[in-house]
Each structure stands twice: as structure tokens, then as C-alpha cells.
Amino acid sequence: MVPFAGFSMPLSYGDVGAVASHHHVRTSAGLFDVGHMVQSNFRGATATAFLEWLTPSSLSVLAPFSSTLSVLLNERGGIIDDTVITKHADDAFYVVTNAGRRERDLAWFRAKLAEWNASEHAAAGKVALEVLEDWGLLALQGPEAAQYLQNLTTFDLTTLTFGRSAFVPVKGTKLHVARGGYTGEDGFEISIPPAQTEEIAALLSKSPVQLTGLGARDSLRLEAGMCLYGQDLDEDTTPVEAGLTWVIGKDRRETGGFIGAEGVLKHLKDGPPRRRVGMIVEGAPARQGAKIFAPSSSDLVGVVTSGIPSPTLGKNIAMGYVESGWHKKGTEVEVEVRNKLRKAVLTPMPFAPTRYYRG
Template sequence: MVPFAGYSMPLQYGSVGAVASHHHVRNSVGLFDVGHMVQSNFRGPTATAFLEWLHPPPSPPPPLSPPTPSTLSVLLNDRGGIIDDTVITKHADDAFYVVTNAGRRDRDLAWFTDRLQEWNAGPLAREKGKVEHELLEDWGLLALQGPEAAQYLQGLTSFDLRELTFGRCAFVPIEGFNLHVARGGYTGEDGFEISVPPSQTLDVAQLLSKPPVQLTGLGARDSLRLEAGMCLYGQDLDEDTSPVEAGLTWVIGKDRRESGEFIGAEGVRKHLKEGPPRRRVGMIVEGAPARQGAKIFASESLEQLGVVTSGIPSPTLGKNIAMGYVKNGWHKKGTALDVDVRSKMRRAVITPMPFVPTRYYRG
């Protein structure tokens, strides 16, 4: 167990090491306890408009029937820096489910409170109705991940999981429990994130952790997400980084890039128009692995171009992979750089992400 975001979190379970757990998720199915994540509901007649002001992407239209759509998003400060990365699920025009990071809990909840107070005092809320925020305190969140996840979960439910494609959610009956199930996750594999009421979390976790499922800890979670090219807040994202720098422009609706009214829009548009000062990139590093904080240099002039934010030896590829930020113009595929690893320059090559192809189920 290790401290993480104010919680004690499992680094690994029993004698199964992080690399073995990593391979098990890539080849079979693993279960992650991610109940430290912050789960919220937003409801009210103007909830759609509020969340479109709070986040850059447009709210997805609700389908005529479940499954309902989700979208990755970002909370931005007034300068366009990333307060947190989030997932938003639209259940109806006036009801949304939002998941945010445990390490940003205090910052996010204070931001929600202040922005709700501002919104609810405004003309639209006064005319059409206010928005309420419900914190799902102590709710469980379990991530069932891997190529055998769907087969395992299908054996526990009458719901046809083929209808639940990547980025969709539904309330699914699972052995007597009625649970919110989202198809997606943080590993690059097919899988599900399952929200569970506090009184049912232990029972559901036990139900979902029978062979071939293995309980999987933070060690494997970090290596899996980095192979999938996914960011970890606090390492790869922070409040001084815009979504354009982070390679997350795609989360912003195309029409909203030009004219959308959302918090931080001016800073985002400046980077879109003028180009960002730096860009997030993936790298393959020769020799020793480059870890967080390693400096990145131009090979010829030794001008410092940026810094590594995440780096590991990739269990799947057998190569050292890293993610970081470099000066704009040095981010093209195939660009050769040098990285200072323990006072020795190591050759690195800019490589497209994800490092390992994703296998999401899209139907």
C-alpha cells in the first residue's frame, strides 16, 4: 500500500508484481479499485448550459434511449490552463454524471461551488432554473479492464454488452445489483468502469474478482496508461498547461473553438491561433529509462527544449518510453533529441502515441 491523493492505495496485490499484472491486463482481464476518484451529479433546468460554460466541449445530445454518451473533457481556469481532466456523461438534458481526479478534489469542489454560485445568480438560471451539485461521497468505482473483460461481465448480466460501445454508459443489472456501467477506461484495452453505492462496493468487488480476473494495483495502472498515451494529472497536466499544448484540442468541439463561450476560451484561442509555446510528445529513449523531470535537449546545440513528465520501461514493447513537453517545432514524428538521464545524454526519438495500439470496442 502507498499514499496517493490522500488515500492508501494498492501498488500491487500479494506476490503478483506490477509487470506480471500489466501483462495480465493486456492479455486477459484485471480489476482496479479506483474508488478514490470523485463522482458527482449535476442536475437542473440549465445544467446543459452550465456545463458548456464550465467545459470546452459541447454537451453530447442524449439519445432516444440508453446507452448514454460520455466525453472526455477538461476543467479550465480563466487563463485556459487545465484544472483537471474529467469524464462527463449526459443522462438527460438536465442530468449529468461527472468523474474527476482524487488529487484535485479540493481544488475541483471549490471551483464547482464558486462557479455554481456565480451561475445560479445569473440571468439564465433566474429565468429557467438553478443547477444543483450532488457529491457521491464514498461511492465505489471499479475498473474491469482487458480483452476478456466483456466476456467475463456478460456472464453476470442479461444486458447485451454489444450495445454498450466505447464511450457509452447504461444502468446494467449485474447479479441483483443495478449499476452504472461505462465502457472505457485508462489502459487502452476494452473494459468497463462501474460505479457502485457504498453499501454494495465490497460485494460487487468480490463478484468481479474471480478467475480469470486478477486484482491490479497502481504500478500496473501507471505503465498501462502510459503505453496508451494517457495523461496523469500532476505529472503530464497542470494549471499552466493548455489543452492545445497537451494535445487535447480534440476534446473541444470544432464550432466552440471559434465562438464558444466557456471559461478559459481566450487562452485556448490564443494558442490555437498563434501556436502553443510547447507540445506534449511521446519518445522512445535508448539505454536507461528517462523518468519524470529529466531534461530534453536538442542533439546538436544542446539547447534545452523541455522536460520529461512520465517515463518507464514499457513491459509490452521492451523499450523505454516517455512522455514530455518540447518547444513547439521540435514535436514532429522522427525528430531525434537527447535526454539527460542521471547525468548521461541518451538518444530519444519522437514517437506517435499511443505507444501500444488501443483496443476499444466500437461495435
Template sequence: MVPFAGYSMPLSYGDVGQVASHNHVRKSVGIFDVGHMVQSNFRGKTAVNFLEWLTPSSLSSLKPYASTLSVLLNEKGGIIDDTIVTKHASDAFYVVTNAGRRERDLAWFKEKLAEWNASETGKNGPVEHEVLENWGLLALQGPEAASYLQGLTSFDLSQLTFGNSAFVPIEGFNLHVARGGYTGEDGFEISIPPSQTLEVARLLTKSPVQLIGLGARDSLRLEAGMCLYGNDMDETTTPVEAGLSWVIGKERKEAGGFIGAEAVQQQLKDGPSRRRIGLVVEGAPARQGAKIFSPNKDELGIVTSGIPSPTLGKNIAMGYVKSGWHKKGTEVQVEVRKQLRKGVLTPMPFIKPNYWRG
């Protein structure tokens, strides 16, 4: 167990090592306890307008029970947090944010809600925010996740495609199940009321399902090219720099209307000064903080996450470099343990994702 975001979290379970856990998720099915994440509901006549002010995504065009990755931005276009927003109805949204940003996010929601509800728009349709305190969240991930879960429900899971959710009957429980996750594999994130979490967890951890800790979660998400807040982005990073321009709705790139829009639109027009990149590093793994140099020893940027990839048998890393140096195939040097090692810019994700798209 390790301290993480105010919680005590499992790095690994029993004597199963990180690499074995990682490989089990890639080949079979594993389950993660991600109940530390903050689950929220936003409701009200103008909920969609409020959330489109807080994020740059096009939420009004989402179909019911569809989700999108998004970002909460500060006034300078910096990322306060990354989030998954699910539209339940035009006036109801389910939002999941990071545990490590809990205090910052909740204070931001409170401040912006007060501002919104005091405005003319808000007065005509006030928005309320409910935090689902102590709710469970379990992520069932891997190529065998669907067949395992299908054995527990009459709901046809083949109809539930990546990025969508539904209320699904699971052995007498009616649970919110979202198809997606943080591993690059097919899988489901299952939200559970506090009184039912333990029972549902027991249902979901029979063979071949293995409990998977934080260690493997980190290596799985990095292979899938996914950012970890606090490592790969923070309030000084914009979505354009982070390679997340795709979360900004097409029409919103023009129209703006969201917090931080001016800075984001400027970068979309002129290009950012730095960009998030993937790297394969020779010799030894480059860890967070390792400097990236040009072949002429000019400093280009920094590694934000790095591991030996269990799936690929190579050292992979994510980081930021000056614009112009971000093209795939570009050769750089990375400082690892005071030695410069060759790095090659490699497109992310490093592995081919196996999302279920129907």
C-alpha cells in the first residue's frame, strides 16, 4: 500500500509483480479499484451551458449516455484537471475527475457555480452539483472483460460501444457501466453505491479476473499514450501543447465561449511553443525529469513519464519538446543517469488500442 492523493492505495496485490499484473490485463482481464476518483452529477436546465463554459468540449452535440474526455481550464488556458464527461440527458451530466485534484476541482466548481447561478442565464435555470461521496468505481479491463461481465448480465454488452454508458443489471444490482478505461484495452468502468461496492467487487473478482494495483495501471496507461495529471500536464500546460486539441469542439475552436478560450485560440492559430511527444529510449529507461537534447546538445525539453514497457520490451517515455522537434522519427538524446542516450520520437499510443467500437 502507498499513499496516493490522500488515500492508501494498492501498488500491487499479494506476491504478483507489476509486470505479471500488466501482462494479465493485456492478455486476459484485471480489475482496478479506482474509487478514489471523484464522481459528480451536474443537473439543471442550463447544465450543458455551464459545463461548456468550464470545458472546451461540444457537450450539447453528445448523444444521451455518450462520454467525452475533456479538460477543465483556468483563465490562461492551463489544465486544472482532465475529466470524463457523460451526458445522461440535456439537463444531467455525470463527471469523473482526479483524486489528486479533488480540493482544487471542488473549490473551482463551487466558485464557478455561484458565478453562473448569479448570472442572468443561471437565474433562469440554476445548476446544482452533487458529489457522489464514498461511491465505488471499479475498472474491469482486458480482452476478456466483456465475456466475463456478459456472464453476469442479461444486457447485451455488444450494443455498448466505446465511449458510451448504460444502467446495466448485474446479478440484481442496477449499475452505471461505462465502456472505456485507462489501459488501451476493452473494458468497463462501473460506478457503485457505497452499500453495494464490496459485494459487487466480490462478484467481479472471480477467475480469470485478477486484482491489479497502481504500478501496472501506470505502465498500462503509458503504453496507451494516456496522460497522468501532475506528471504529463498541469496548470501551466494547455490542451494544444498536450496534444489534446481533439477534445475542443470543432465549432468551439472558432466561437470560444469557454474559460481560457483566448489563450487556446491563440495557440491553435500560431501553434504552441512546445508539444507532447512519445519516445523510445535506448539502453536504460528515462524517468520523469530526464532532460531531452538535440544531437548538438541544445536543450529541447523534458521527460514527464517513462518506463520499461512490459508489452514491447523497449524503454518508452512521454515528454515535451520545442515545436519543430516533435515530428515522428526525429532523433534526440536523453540524459539518463548522467549519460546521454539515443531517443527516437515515436507516435503514441505505443500499443494498438483494442477498444470495442462495435
């Protein structure tokens, strides 16, 4: 167990190492306890407009029971947090945010709700926030996840494609099940009322499913090219720099109207000063904070934000930011690892192929 965001979190379970757990998720199925994350409901007649003010996403055109990755932005266009937003209806949204940003996010939500509900928008209806305290959240991930869950429910999971969610009956309880996850594999994120969390966790963790800790979670998400807030994203980074331009709705790029729009639209128009990239590093794994240099030069062009030896590829992979112009795939750079410059080649992400279920 290790401390994380005020919780004690499992790094690994029993004598199963992180690499073995990683491979098990890629070949079979693993269960992650992610109940530390913050689950919230936003409800009210103007909930869509409110969340479109807080984020650059086009939520008004999102179909009911569809999800999108999004970002909460500060006034400069920097990322307060990354989040998954699920639309249940025009007046009801389910939002999951990061545990490490809990205090910042909830204070931001409450301040902006007070502002919104005191404005002319409230004439069309106020918005309310409900934080789902103590609710469980489990991520069942891997190529055997769907078959395992299907054996526990009468709901036809083949109708639930990537990015869709539904209330699914399991053991007499309707669970909110969203198809997706943080590993690049097919899988589900399952929200569970407090009283049923332990029972459902026990049900979902029988063979072939293995309980999987934070060690494997980090290597799986990095192979999938996914960002970790606080390492790969922060309040001084815009979604354009972070390679998350796709979360900005096409209509929002024209109309703006969201907090931080000025900074984001400027980066869209003029290009960002730096960009998030993936790279394969020779010799030794580059870790967070490793400096990236132009080849055979003392010119600093970037910094590594995450790096590991990839269990799937058998190569050292890393993610980081480089100055614009140095970001094209195939570009060679040098990374300082253990006081030695190592050759690295910029590589498209995800590093490992994703296997989402799209029907």
C-alpha cells in the first residue's frame, strides 16, 4: 500500500508483481479499485450550458448515455483537471474527476455554480451539484472483461460500445457501467452504491480476473498514451499543447464561450509553443524530469513527464513536451538519463495498439 491523494492505495496485490499484472490485463482481465476518484452529478435545466462554460466540449450534441474525455480550464486556458463527462440527459450529467485534484476541482465547481446560479442563466433554471461520497468505482479491464461481466448480467453488453454507458443489473443492483478505461484495452468503469461496493468487488475479482494495483495501472496507461494529471498535465498547459485538441468541439473552436477560450483559441490559431510527444529511449528508461536536448548540442528542447520500461514492447518509452518544430514523428533527440545522454526517437502514441470495443 502507498499513500496517494489522501488514500492508502494498492501498488500491487500479494506476490504478483507489477509486470505480471500488466501482462494479465493485456491478455486476460484485471480489476482496479479506483474508488478514490471523485464522482459527481450535475443536474438542472441549464446543466449543459453550465458544463459547456466550464469545458471546451460540445456537450449539447452528445447523445444521451455517451461519454467524452474533457478538461476543466482556468482563465488562461490551463488544465485544472482532465475529466470524463457522461451525459444522461440534457439536464443530467455524471462527471468523474481526479482524486489528487479533489479540493481544487470541488472548490472550482462550487464557486462557478454560485456565479452561474446568481446570473441571468438562472432564469432558465439553476444547476445543482451532488458529490457521490463513498461510492465505489471499479475498472474491469482486458480482453476477457466483457465475457466475465456478461456472465453476471442479463443486459446485452454487445450493445454497449466504447464511450457508451448504461444502468446494468448485477446481483439485484442497477450499476452505472461505462465502456472505456485507462489501459487501452476493452473494459468497463463501474460505479457502485456504498452498501454494495465490497460485494460487487468480490464478485468481479474471481478467476480469471486478477486484482491489479497502481504499478501496473501506470505502465498500462502510458503504453496507451494516456496522460496522468500532475505529471503530463497541469495548470500551465493548454489542451492544444497536451495533444488534446480533439476534446475541443468543432463549434466551440468558432464560438468559444468557455472559460480560458482566449488562450486556447490563440494556440489553435497560431500553434502552441510546445507539444506533448511520445518517444522511445535507448539504453535506460527516462523518468519524469529528464531533460531533452537537440542531438549533439547543449540546446534544451524539452522535458520528460512520464517514462517506463514498456512490459508489452520490451523498449523504454516516455512521454514529454518539446518545443514546436521538434515534435514531428521520427525526430531524433537526446535524453539525459543518469547523467548520460541517450538517443531517443519521437514515436506516435499510443505505443501499444488500443483494443476498444466499437461493435
